[in-house]
Ligand code: BES
């Protein structure tokens with residue numbers, strides 16, 4: 001979809017559709033009142049008849065409004081003033097998306113300033129609108145033989161702002177970049193594991209770098225990992241016929257001496273659990289176990305689209321977790337790149353086993369901070385549900401920055417405590433640590449495990465088990481937390 005920043009007046013905007021908000025009870029927005037005047041009271045008479053209350057998310061499409069400059073007027077309800085919050089705003093935009101998709105309008109005029117939303121400025125409303133609209137366009141039908149095609153629907157949305165506002169302009173281009181990144185992340189997530197293998201992710205990373213001189217890719221194979229003594233990562237790929245890859249994507253937008261932000265994404269392209277085999281129900285969803293990796297690729301895409309003046313490095317340990325004659329067995333002890341030994345009591349706790357070596361490897365980039373992103377624990381869904389991602393880490397300021405970035409882009413994050421007391425659960429009788437910490441506080445003990453490999457830098461861990469994809473009828477990758485990560489990076493520049 002195309003987005004234009006315009007300064008059209010409601011009387012003069014010529015398009016297929018004017019979007020006019022109505023609040024309860026039956027009150028036209030400022031732009032609406034001007035269109036109403038041009039139509040000699042037609043809109044007011046429709047409201048008076050009771051065809052539109054203005055309830056939150058209600059819509060009414062009026063064709064050929066007399067005196068209006070556009071072919072249609074779409075009335076959209078914003079509810080009572082007290083209803084309007086971020087969720088309410090999202091509902092309004094989604095209602096507009098559905099109503100326009102059902103109409104024949106190819107372009108439309110929108111006046112985001114008309115919708116009052118406490119604590120959010122015009123730039124935020126514009127950014128959120130662009131994100132929701134672009135995301136609504138996303139389809140994953142490349143593997144269907146009968147592609148529906150999308151001849152209908154909106155092609156262009158004009159966002160009308162009172163004056164030339166640099167922040168609004170930037171909001172549009174940032175939202176377009178974020179949504180391009182989300183789309184790549186969603187594609188990688190949605191692709192089945194027989195297509196999206198570790199080698200496939202490496203190929204996509206190379207493809208991304210081809211389009212940008214500031215991006216460099218390096219892919220390590222299993223022999224390289226062996227030389228680097230990544231015994232933990234290799235223990236996960238041991239049972240797989242697909243070779244593991246350790247992919248790094250370096251974006252250099254600032255001087256070489258400036259330390260990069262490092263993003264480390266879990267890339268388990270399929271998680272069977274290994275010898276600690278998972279039950280069969282919904283196991284197909286374990287193709288999404290590389291969504292951390294996908295969010296790293298997506299964020300690099302967004303950063304590259306915007307050509308940001310900052311250094312960022314993405315690191316992706318990619319592997320399958322399979323049962324096999326050569327697979328790691330419960331009780332096996334491996335030595336990680338850090339030199340610490342790990343007793344693998346459950347081969348299904350594989351994410352931390354690949355991340356720990358990738359986190360040790362990350363130090364070589366001398367990062368200013370490291371953020372890992374992983375579909376790491378089912379326990380995260382038990383603790384927090386599917387609304388926020390969990391964040392834990394060893395640096396207060398970094399965690400606060402992530403919490404704030406999440407609020408800015410409505411890609412929510414909630415902190416869990418990483419207290420020392422929990423470390424005891426990782427005790428092993430035979431090695432430096434076990435790879436599981438028992439039933440209690442599974443998300444926290446997973447982070448405790450990672451914390452033993454991140455002592456030398458500022459680090460935060462995002463558990464995206466509940467947020468990276470949706471199950472059920474809407475099954476599919478969400479593209480989260482690309483908005484959060486991209487916003488975090490943007491905040492480090494401004
Ligand atoms: N990829 C899973 C975590 C997961 C499960 C995410 C379901 C989303 C939905 C991870 O590798 C895993 O299997 N974790 C285990 C850890 C346990 C063995 C300590 C889990 O959560 O059960």
Ligand code: MN
Nearest residue numbers: 271348349350
């Ligand atoms: Mn697992």
Ligand code: ZN
Nearest residue numbers: 268271289351
């Ligand atoms: Zn997993």
